[in-house]
Amino acid sequence: MYFKGKAHKFGDDVNTDYIISGKYKFKTLDMKELAKHVMEDLEPGFYQKVAVGDFIVAGSNFGCGSSREQAPLAIKYADVGAVLARSFARIFYRNAINTGLPVVECDTAQIEAGDELSIDLEAGVINNRSKGTLIPVKPLPAVMIKILKDGGLAPHFRKHGGFNFD
Amino acid sequence: MGQTIIEKILSSHSGQEARAGDIVVAELDYVMGQDGTAPLAIRAFADLGGKDVFDRERVAFVIDHSAPSPNEGVSALHKLMREFSREKGFKLYDIGEGVCHQLLPESGEVGPGSLVIGADSHTCTYGALNAFSTGVGSTDLAGGLISGKMWFKVPGTIKFVCNGVLPPGVYSKDLILYLIGRVTADGATYMAVEFTGEAIGALSQEARFTISNMAIEMGAKAGLMEADDKTFAWLRRFTSRKFTPVTADPDAVYTRVLECDAAKLEPQVARPHRVDNVVPVSGAAGKPVQQAVIGTCTNGRLEDLRIAAGILGGRKIHRDVRLIVAPSSRRVFLDAMAEGIIQTLVEAGAVMVTPGCGPCVGTHNGVPSDGETVISTANRNFKGRMGNSNAEIYLASPATVAASAVTGKITDPREFI
Structure with missing residues (x-):
């Protein structure tokens, strides 16, 4: 998997209420509609600013708080290419993999807002083309690679009739 | 091992x-x-x-x-x-x-x-x-x-x-x-x-x-x-x-x-907009509040309502405060009624809402206005959590919330015990 785009920076502990507020998510299953409000409490108008394939780049504990799967889905439907963070909250991390939103654990202090990045997930490296630096990516657990290779949990289940990590 | x-x-x-x-x-x-x-x-x-x-x-x-x-x-x-x-x-x-x-x-x-x-x-x-x-x-x-x-x-x-x-x-x-x-x-x-x-x-x-x-x-x-x-x-x-x-x-x-050392602990308050932004109640005391919430999966049980009633009994909430109470289940609601707790809370000025999550997730039951401050027994005080990103949420025990509802400002509940 290869991605290219611009960095949009956020801080530590970005919770799922900030990613998509409860006042929207209870009303609809239309993720394109929810995507219009993604990150708006932290950065009003974020949906308008983000170009297809751009990256959310954050500090530690990204996606903490509620278990809402609308959070990774709203990011995905806003056409964000991947989320890069120093660390992720575990429920968000699982939800992202299950729904096919790439999540990348790496040292995001080396990335500034507006930096042009390219990411090669197989090779496990980020090229910060604005700074001319290479940033290593923390590899995913083997189970998650298996789920991602099948295309998410739904295709994994359809293919194997349940969990199959052998 | x-x-x-x-x-x-x-x-x-x-x-x-x-x-x-x-x-x-x-x-x-x-x-x-x-x-x-x-x-x-x-x-x-x-x-x-x-x-x-x-x-x-x-x-x-x-x-x-x-x-x-x-x-x-x-x-x-x-x-x-x-x-x-x-x-x-x-x-x-x-x-x-x-x-x-x-x-x-x-x-x-x-x-x-x-x-x-x-x-x-x-x-x-x-x-x-x-x-x-x-x-x-x-x-x-x-x-x-x-x-x-x-x-x-x-x-x-x-x-x-x-x-x-x-x-x-x-x-x-x-x-x-x-x-x-x-x-x-x-x-x-x-x-x-x-x-x-x-x-x-x-x-x-x-x-x-x-x-x-x-x-x-x-x-x-x-x-x-x-x-x-x-x-x-x-x-x-x-x-x-x-x-x-x-x-x-x-x-x-x-x-x-x-x-x-739990014996040395004082009442605590989490300040906006982070659950880990915690100080002893003295660090937030005196802050005026417009809404107080008792309930949620954190603190809506019978014992919580009983503690609140212990402070609110024979008192009225402050004129500038709305107090919203959501029992955590129908059983809790019925038990609290049988014990006279609901009578006490309502006489003090509380509004009872449906057993459930109440206003915690910002969908209904008391969305605060711009610039307002809420003190709640819930577990999250993220910006916008209760449906308005221009409001502030403090988290505390049912006793601290009840005491604050009476005085209209964040208050150490030990003043009432």
């Missing part, structure tokens, strides 16, 4: 010796979804190729987050949940029955040694019953509904040893807020925590739920306690089922052990 509580529960449910760092596929005892997450899970259920749930007796949906429905969008999703549960033949708790995290323990289906997933981050609440219960998203929920299984990475465990006994006017909510402030919002990410020590043993079972409930606010996957006589006495009110308690081995390996 000994095992922690979570290693033992994951061992017994996966049929292999589970150690921190291992990946296991474990059998689930119970699977739950609520109205913020179940609709997406129903969609994922079809996407995963699901036909039936794995066991109708071990699955439930709860309509609690936005109940009764405030608009037609929510109504459509509630209808979807009702139709799905009827078609598949499993239990749905409809509006007014209560918060999922009160209803599951009251159902008698969860107890020591159980393994439960719920599509709600505060599913960790049942750790107070010595169960490994954890929050998941909608796709994992759908996988659990179909297969009765989920994969887990076995977490390491942080042990909190809480020495001493909490002084009067200081409650389990103050203790957990203090601990979160100390380790921060990501202090236990990817980890389980065990709460032990004299202070935990001295707490009632109801007070213990408050602590396990907020384990997620330090990032934890589970907030476990050992079961004792109080745990079993509480369970006997709801079920005759036999549960086998799970204890940590004396030589279990912990990632970290942290001690605290």
Whole structure:
């Protein structure tokens, strides 16, 4: 998997209420509609600013708080290419993999807002083309690679009739 | 080498010796979804190729987050949940029955040694019953509904040893807020925590739920306690089922052990907009509040309402404050009525709303206005959490919230005891 785009920076502990507020998510299953409000409490108008394939780049504990799967889905439907963070909250991390939103654990202090990045997930490296630096990516657990290779949990289940990590 | 509580529960449910760092596929005892997450899970259920749930007796949906429905969008999703549960033949708790995290323990289906997933981050609440219960998203929920299984990475465990006994006017909510402030919002990410020590043993079972409930606010996957006589006495009110308690081995390996002296603790408050922005109540005292909330899966139990009534009895709330009370279940509501607690609260000026999540998630039941300050017994004070990103939320115990409702400003409840 290869991605290219611009960095949009956020801080530590970005919770799922900030990613998509409860006042929207209870009303609809239309993720394109929810995507219009993604990150708006932290950065009003974020949906308008983000170009297809751009990256959310954050500090530690990204996606903490509620278990809402609308959070990774709203990011995905806003056409964000991947989320890069120093660390992720575990429920968000699982939800992202299950729904096919790439999540990348790496040292995001080396990335500034507006930096042009390219990411090669197989090779496990980020090229910060604005700074001319290479940033290593923390590899995913083997189970998650298996789920991602099948295309998410739904295709994994359809293919194997349940969990199959052998 | 000994095992922690979570290693033992994951061992017994996966049929292999589970150690921190291992990946296991474990059998689930119970699977739950609520109205913020179940609709997406129903969609994922079809996407995963699901036909039936794995066991109708071990699955439930709860309509609690936005109940009764405030608009037609929510109504459509509630209808979807009702139709799905009827078609598949499993239990749905409809509006007014209560918060999922009160209803599951009251159902008698969860107890020591159980393994439960719920599509709600505060599913960790049942750790107070010595169960490994954890929050998941909608796709994992759908996988659990179909297969009765989920994969887990076995977490390491942080042990909190809480020495001493909490002084009067200081409650389990103050203790957990203090601990979160100390380790921060990501202090236990990817980890389980065990709460032990004299202070935990001295707490009632109801007070213990408050602590396990907020384990997620330090990032934890589970907030476990050992079961004792109080745990079993509480369970006997709801079920005759036999549960086998799970204890940590004396030589279990912990990632970290942290001690605290509960006897020296003061009432605590989490300031906006972070749960780990915690100070003793004196650090926030005097701040005017316009709304006070007592309820939620953290502090809406009978004991919480009783504590609030103890302060509000014979008093009136301040003229500039709205006090909203949401009992955590219909049973709690009825018990509180029988005890005269509801009479006391309403006479003091409280507004009773439907047993359920109340205004906590910002969908209804008291969305604050711009520039207003709320003090709440809930577990989250994120900006916008209650539906308005221009309002501020402070978190505190039911006693501190009740005292603040009387004075109109954040107040140390010990002034009333």
